[in-house]
Amino acid sequence: MPIITYRQALNDTLGEELARDPNVLLMGEEIGVFQGSYRITEGLLQEFGPKRVVDTPIAEEGFVGVAIGAAMLGLRPVVEIMTINFILVAIDQVVNHASKIHYMFGGQVRVPLVIRTPSGGTGQLAATHSQSFENWFAYCPGLKVVAPATPYDAKGLLRAAVRDDDPVIFIESLALYDTKGDVPDDDDYVVPIGVAEVKRRGEDVTVVAYSRMTAVALQVAQRLENEGISVEVVDLRSLRPLDRPTIIESVKKTGRAVVIAEDWYSYGVTAEIAATIQEQAFDYLDAPVLRVAGLEVPLPYAKELSAVSKPNANSLIYAIHQVLAGSSRGALWAK
Amino acid sequence: MVKVKEAAPSGLEHENVEDLKHYYYQMLLIRRFEERTSEMYVKAKIGGYCHLNLGEEATIVGLMAALKPEDYIFTNYREHGYIIARGVPPGPVMAELFGKETGVARGRGGSMHLFSREHNFMGGYAIVGGQVPLAVGAAYALRYQGKPGVVVAQMGDGTTNIGAFYESLNLAKLWRCPVLFFIVNNGYGMGTSVEMGSSEPDLWKKGASFRIHGERIDGTDVLAVRDAVRRLRERAESEGEPAILDVVSFRFRGHSVIDADRYRDPEAVRAGREHHDPVRNFAALLHDHEIVDDAWLKVTAERVEREVQEAIDFANASPDPRFEDLYENMYATPVPNTPGREDALQAVRINRGEW
Numbered sequence: 001m002p003i004i005t006y007r008q009a010l011n012d013t014l015g016e017e018l019a020r021d022p023n024v025l026l027m028g029e030e031i032g033v034f035q036g037s038y039r040i041t042e043g044l045l046q047e048f049g050p051k052r053v054v055d056t057p058i059a060e061e062g063f064v065g066v067a068i069g070a071a072m073l074g075l076r077p078v079v080e081i082m083t084i085n086f087i088l089v090a091i092d093q094v095v096n097h098a099s100k101i102h103y104m105f106g107g108q109v110r111v112p113l114v115i116r117t118p119s120g121g122t123g124q125l126a127a128t129h130s131q132s133f134e135n136w137f138a139y140c141p142g143l144k145v146v147a148p149a150t151p152y153d154a155k156g157l158l159r160a161a162v163r164d165d166d167p168v169i170f171i172e173s174l175a176l177y178d179t180k181g182d183v184p185d186d187d188d189y190v191v192p193i194g195v196a197e198v199k200r201r202g203e204d205v206t207v208v209a210y211s212r213m214t215a216v217a218l219q220v221a222q223r224l225e226n227e228g229i230s231v232e233v234v235d236l237r238s239l240r241p242l243d244r245p246t247i248i249e250s251v252k253k254t255g256r257a258v259v260i261a262e263d264w265y266s267y268g269v270t271a272e273i274a275a276t277i278q279e280q281a282f283d284y285l286d287a288p289v290l291r292v293a294g295l296e297v298p299l300p301y302a303k304e305l306s307a308v309s310k311p312n313a314n315s316l317i318y319a320i321h322q323v324l325a326g327s328s329r330g331a332l333w334a335k
Numbered sequence: 336m337v338k339v340k341e342a343a344p345s346g347l348e349h350e351n352v353e354d355l356k357h358y359y360y361q362m363l364l365i366r367r368f369e370e371r372t373s374e375m376y377v378k379a380k381i382g383g384y385c386h387l388n389l390g391e392e393a394t395i396v397g398l399m400a401a402l403k404p405e406d407y408i409f410t411n412y413r414e415h416g417y418i419i420a421r422g423v424p425p426g427p428v429m430a431e432l433f434g435k436e437t438g439v440a441r442g443r444g445g446s447m448h449l450f451s452r453e454h455n456f457m458g459g460y461a462i463v464g465g466q467v468p469l470a471v472g473a474a475y476a477l478r479y480q481g482k483p484g485v486v487v488a489q490m491g492d493g494t495t496n497i498g499a500f501y502e503s504l505n506l507a508k509l510w511r512c513p514v515l516f517f518i519v520n521n522g523y524g525m526g527t528s529v530e531m532g533s534s535e536p537d538l539w540k541k542g543a544s545f546r547i548h549g550e551r552i553d554g555t556d557v558l559a560v561r562d563a564v565r566r567l568r569e570r571a572e573s574e575g576e577p578a579i580l581d582v583v584s585f586r587f588r589g590h591s592v593i594d595a596d597r598y599r600d601p602e603a604v605r606a607g608r609e610h611h612d613p614v615r616n617f618a619a620l621l622h623d624h625e626i627v628d629d630a631w632l633k634v635t636a637e638r639v640e641r642e643v644q645e646a647i648d649f650a651n652a653s654p655d656p657r658f659e660d661l662y663e664n665m666y667a668t669p670v671p672n673t674p675g676r677e678d679a680l681q682a683v684r685i686n687r688g689e690w
């Protein structure tokens with residue numbers, strides 16, 4: 001199987017979907033002439049022309065709304081929002097309209113729309129450019145939210161998203177774009193939306209993660225193996241719908257769980273997962289469920305302050321040790 | 336670059352010579368500050384996104400020359416030069432870019448989020464359009480409190496395509512807010528040209544349906560910018576009349592330090608740098624009018640070189656923010672059940688694997 005980057009997986013898939021269905025079109029800032037702010041759409045304007053690859057002005061609320069309206073008439077827009085921070089100016093269209101139209105109008109019209117956007121932060125991007133808001137969208141019934149961690153899943157989930165008849169928020173990560181993995185090139189596989197995957201089997205503790213934190217969890221699992229700790233990694237892949245059975249099945253086996261996500265601790269994704277585990281697997285738990293998440297600050301710019309504000313391998317290892325010791329002192333970074 | 340109506344050549348006879356020399360000094364200071372900033376970025380002293388004012392020096396200095404101490408300024412993220420021309424020493428600005436405690440935002444903001452309360456420099460804002468309603472709000476407060484002064488909402492050409500801009504125009508006019516919409520028209524928002532992004536590429540006309548007066552001026556001419564701002568500033572202050580200034584300038588480099596600028600014709604970029612270099616052109620103007628001589632230009636260049644080096648040295652020597660201060664300034668009014676110093680240190684130990 002060819003080994004390609006996450007970026008390449010996305011780029012290939014967008015090209016294939018454009019070629020497969022004439023109603024698919026790409027829309028977003030700097031995706032064409034500029035070749036994409038993070039080069040995800042590189043070469044596609046040249047290949048498919050400006051009708052299919054549409055450069056927009058800086059007008060997120062406008063063009064996201066346009067994409068929703070176009071989807072109502074059968075187009076299948078795939079919108080790029082440069083980073084998730086900028087979707088906030090368009091959130092009304094997504095939350096008040098895209099998520100509700102199919103249900104609220106009695107199922108008469110569909111909104112086959114994908115919004116792709118990188119979430120999270122790396123490299124001192126500072127407070128306004130480092131945020132994680134996937135939980136805001138995962139909160140909304142009517143939206144589907146996916147967050148692949150590997151090139152394989154990126155491809156399979158993007159295919160699923162483009163072919164899905166509902167609005168899908170497709171969460172990427174700047175730090176994943178250059179990561180590599182196996183992706184078959186002769187197989188039109190689809191990764192189903194709403195289905196998690198156990199990315200690594202283990203016995204002692206379950207780590208639940210998604211997107212970049214899945215990569216961190218897999219590294220940690222590898223490292224801890226040398227210490228004789230066997231970590232099972234559940235990669236959510238979708239935040240809505242949430243694959244609760246896969247999480248619960250894993251926790252019932254290991255009896256211990258740590259949940260890690262890059263967003264802020266309070267009211268973040270980890271809270272939902274932890275609540276689910278204690279509701280559905282309480283009798284199987286040998287220790288409290290611990291959470292590892294971002295420190296609750298507008299991310300400071302200064303290099304070291306910035307670095308310590310995001311969860312990483314160290315904080316995950318700490319929490320795993322705590323949970324193995326049966327301690328509830330994992331939530332020290334909250335208060 | 337968009338063609339600007341040829342103005343009568345500036346007669347320098349009514350000008351204060353010391354002012355002219357000061358404008359030149361400030362423009363050169365911004366030029367060298369930005370060139371050295373780019374160097375520091377490559378050396379990884381600076382991180383994140385970093386946008387330079389190279390080519391826009393006359394726009395900045397002309398604006399600041401017309402403003403009064405009681406005026407307020409809100410800008411976008413391409414703002415290093417603005418805060419310097421407003422009077423903040425280069426040292427704390429460079430220190431902010433280095434993420435140091437001595438920086439203008441104590442290392443918390445970085446290149447895109449500079450601030451100086453003392454100078455009424457109310458911030459660089461990195462979400463496109465975000466600063467525009469805020470500036471109108473500041474103008475609203477001035478009017479409400481019966482205070483003198485105006486507010487400048489600086490933004491780029493690309494920013495005139497976002498909804499917040501239009502809502503702001505309407506509110507500013509409706510509520511007679513003393514605000515100037517100062518559009519730095521460098522022809523591009525990232526790789527999107529004005530013509531690609533705006534159905535009305537004459538940006539000064541964008542206030543028409545709000546009955547807001549607009550003008551286009553040559554942003555490479557420091558005196559033209561100053562004079563236009565002075566005039567419109569007066570009207571804004573005395574009559575509560577907002578105005579749009581479409582200030583045509585030229586971006587010397589890519590959108591940010593890391594942008595390879597592949598979408599612009601290299602020949603046009605070269606020609607732009609050649610013909611629209613505001614710093615060099617102003618030096619030539621002053622020299623031709625015998626306001627300065629070679630010796631003065633040399634001394635000024637050396638002074639600027641030294642000051643920028645001192646700024647870098649200051650930034651280098653400055654301390655990083657302390658970990659225990661991570662949660663400082665979270666809330667202005669103290670409130671229970673929020674993390675403090677001990678929590679910060681504990682989190683840092685865990686995060687750095689020091690348990």
Ligand SMILES: Cc1ncc(C[n+]2csc(CCOP(=O)(O)OP(=O)(O)O)c2C)c(N)n1
Nearest residue numbers: 086413461462463491492493494523524525
């Ligand atoms: C709401 C929002 N959308 C997109 C971006 C990404 N972005 C940053 S700067 C920029 C271009 C802005 O162009 P312009 O207003 O002309 O200012 P210039 O950079 O030329 O000074 C874009 C699209 C952003 N920061 N905020």
Ligand SMILES: [Mg+2]
Nearest residue numbers: 491492523524
């Ligand atoms: Mg611009």
